[in-house]
Amino acid sequence: MKRAFLTGVTGQDGAYLSRFLLSKGYEVHGLVRRSASSDVMDARLKWLGIADKVVLHDGNLTDLSSLIRVLQEVKPTEIYNLAAQSFVKSSWHQPLLTGTVTALGAANMLEAIRIVCPSTRFYQASSSEMFGLAQEKMQSEQTPFYPRSPYAAAKLYAHWMTVNYRESFGLHSSSGILFNHESPLRGIEFVTRKITDGVARIKLGLLTKLALGNLDAKRDWGHAQDYVRAMWLMLQQDKPDDYVIATGRTVSVREFCRIAFAYVQLKMEDHVSVDERFLRPAEVDVLLGNPAKAKEKLNWVAETTLEELIGEMVEADLERVRRNKHL
Ligand code: NAP
Numbered sequence: 001m002k003r004a005f006l007t008g009v010t011g012q013d014g015a016y017l018s019r020f021l022l023s024k025g026y027e028v029h030g031l032v033r034r035s036a037s038s039d040v041m042d043a044r045l046k047w048l049g050i051a052d053k054v055v056l057h058d059g060n061l062t063d064l065s066s067l068i069r070v071l072q073e074v075k076p077t078e079i080y081n082l083a084a085q086s087f088v089k090s091s092w093h094q095p096l097l098t099g100t101v102t103a104l105g106a107a108n109m110l111e112a113i114r115i116v117c118p119s120t121r122f123y124q125a126s127s128s129e130m131f132g133l134a135q136e137k138m139q140s141e142q143t144p145f146y147p148r149s150p151y152a153a154a155k156l157y158a159h160w161m162t163v164n165y166r167e168s169f170g171l172h173s174s175s176g177i178l179f180n181h182e183s184p185l186r187g188i189e190f191v192t193r194k195i196t197d198g199v200a201r202i203k204l205g206l207l208t209k210l211a212l213g214n215l216d217a218k219r220d221w222g223h224a225q226d227y228v229r230a231m232w233l234m235l236q237q238d239k240p241d242d243y244v245i246a247t248g249r250t251v252s253v254r255e256f257c258r259i260a261f262a263y264v265q266l267k268m269e270d271h272v273s274v275d276e277r278f279l280r281p282a283e284v285d286v287l288l289g290n291p292a293k294a295k296e297k298l299n300w301v302a303e304t305t306l307e308e309l310i311g312e313m314v315e316a317d318l319e320r321v322r323r324n325k326h327l
């Protein structure tokens, strides 16, 4: 039986990847850190109706002993390291915590694998944020990195450790350089979900204005459901490697707003304002990925259009706001 172990199982990608792996017949195990709000900890897994099918293990990415213990218990065939302090803006407020979890946490995971189960396949959740001040118009596996935040610097360390453990110890460790991917399960602090939640509240008369930061930033946005399939495909390859996963289309935050407001027959100009509290000390102005290698080697392409993604997110938020549901 194939047995997967996920860190970050309670996050957006962890929930979608768990559902995907369960549909493929995997036994799915996940790491959860202790929380005072344990009743809502698995809200995303519950949302997808799979909370009772995923085996949860108490531990923390910063605690190597917990990783070693869980790997000894689970004996996974595949490991997906999705856990991170993943919100870029917070990484300036908590740079050391971000380094401890997002950078050293990955090193902990690699060390645990090397010690306990060196033949287990490993996926590292790398990020297009590593391209930062992008050195090429379309970013591929060959584009030089230029991190612009403590988060991106931490992810870069984790990325190179994944490459290094592959080259040093022969681990089957792959790094997915994923561009932004969203869904109805996206955290409310990220701009897409903040917008679709705001659109729903404005449409239902609970809000009139939505304050955002830099409307000119451009991102290559895809659907998380498509992207978790790419993670799995990477671990099905004979050889470990690094892959850019993206749609190949970039749009501004302003354009994302326009489409989301238009979905409910509203105009963004009537509702969106700019508040400098949401600006960042250093910005990543534009990201645009070149997914040619993923298409050629993994036969992977993004299946959901941006318009479909936004429609699904707005619908989910309308439903959530109407029913006053958590998430
Ligand atoms: P997310 O929703 O923020 O989930 C992060 C997960 O990490 C949560 O399950 C969180 O647990 C867990 N976590 C945080 N600190 C931890 C610790 N010390 N020990 C154990 N678990 C910890 O992120 P996501 O959007 O699913 O992204 C998944 C991964 O892909 C992240 O590494 C992210 O940086 C990376 N990535 C995401 C994107 C994107 O656009 N979504 C793009 C590129 C890369 P709690 O529930 O307890 O907070």
Ligand code: GDD
Pocket (backbone or CB within 6 Å): 086, 087, 088, 089, 126, 127, 128, 129, 178, 179, 180, 181, 189, 190, 191, 192, 194, 211, 212, 213, 214, 215, 217, 218, 219, 253, 278, 279, 280, 283, 284, 287
């Ligand atoms: N969060 C947020 N809130 N962002 C805003 C806002 C706002 O009110 N207004 C404008 N933005 C801009 C940000 O300045 C940024 O340029 C862009 O919207 C996207 O911000 P986020 O949604 O917070 O995502 P991110 O691109 O910084 O990071 C996400 O994608 C990375 C991959 O490129 C995260 O998921 C990272 O974990 C991931 O690695």
